[in-house]
């Protein structure tokens with residue numbers, strides 16, 4: 001997916017408007033930048049966490065200014081939400097520019113184990129002895145999963161039982177801006193290896209409108225600053241122009257409420273052995289079905305902004321029903337629908353979307 005159209009431009013303009021931009025670049029971020037930059041010479045590696053859905057746009061601005069002075073590793077996190085083929089291409093792209101790059105889902109234990117091994121190998125390659133204390137500074141824009149990675153690595157890290165007993169936790173939240181200080185977490189002994197979790201930092205300026213809209217879509221900027229309905233509209237414009245909804249076709253031919261999300265029968269039987277969130281599954285199926293049918297029945301031109309807006313507004317109306325939100329709630333009802341839609345998108349239940357096309361990088 002290349003340019004994401006006029007809805008993205010509109011969203012980007014909101015992000016860049018003076019009253020909004022003064023809210024997302026906080027004094028806390030400015031302080032974090034100088035604390036991070038001061039520590040760069042003291043750490044062995046900088047680990048830049050990016051969002052696999054926007055591997056280019058989620059770059060950590062301060063690191064560009066210091067590039068060349070530090071060893072750098074790039075992690076494309078949330079790969080479970082991004083297009084697989086695009087992620088592979090992005091990993092190759094970063095490797096070709098001479099840095100180690102790993103695509104992971106920080107909620108996946110195997111991914112974290114592999115990453116832990118890779119980080120330990122990087123330290124061994126430095127030729128240090130077992131009494132050395134090594135450190136990786138984890139940096140990135142807000143909400144890319146830095147604290148989730150640190151927690152997961154600290155939990156499975158190779159540290160003594162005594163140290164395990166005192167495991168600490170970095171705060172993880174769906175809202176950006178939760179990590180306020182730089183904190184260290186041990187992940188290995190002999191040599192001792194520490195990860196430094198840091199607060200997320202946004203670029204001081206959004207170089208173009210699309211950048212602002214992409215960062216807002218992935219949740220790096222607080223939704224309420226930008227407006228949930230505008231965000232949902234932008235997401236729907238991407239969905240309507242994309243390919244993901246096409247695999248929801250079979251939902252129309254599926255029966256009653258107990259049928260699972262397009263899984264063959266044998267898999268359904270297996271799945272029923274385990275507790276699942278049936279209400280959520282039912283709602284997701286209903287949302288997909290309504291969106292799919294609305295696109296199928298749409299006779300306008302998706303390349304025409306006004307016609308696309310008509311489709312999106314019709315979809316938001318349909319989604320009131322799917323999410324059981326009364327139309328009587330007016331503007332607030334639209335906001336509730338938008339919040340629920342964005343939540344489904346951000347947990348990957350409406351498909352995998354990579355918003356940065358490698359060719360546009």
Ligand SMILES: Nc1nc2c(ncn2[C@@H]2O[C@H](COP(=O)(O)OP(=O)(O)O)[C@@H](O)[C@H]2O)c(=O)[nH]1
Nearest residue numbers: 078105106142143144145146147148172173174
């Ligand atoms: N789907 C998905 N969600 C993730 C992943 N890693 C983190 N998250 C979620 O992203 C949100 C932000 O995570 P957090 O670690 O607080 O990000 P930070 O601001 O960069 O420290 C939380 O809701 C996490 O559960 C991932 O690999 N996949």
Ligand SMILES: [Mg+2]
Nearest residue numbers: 146147178179
């Ligand atoms: Mg954090």
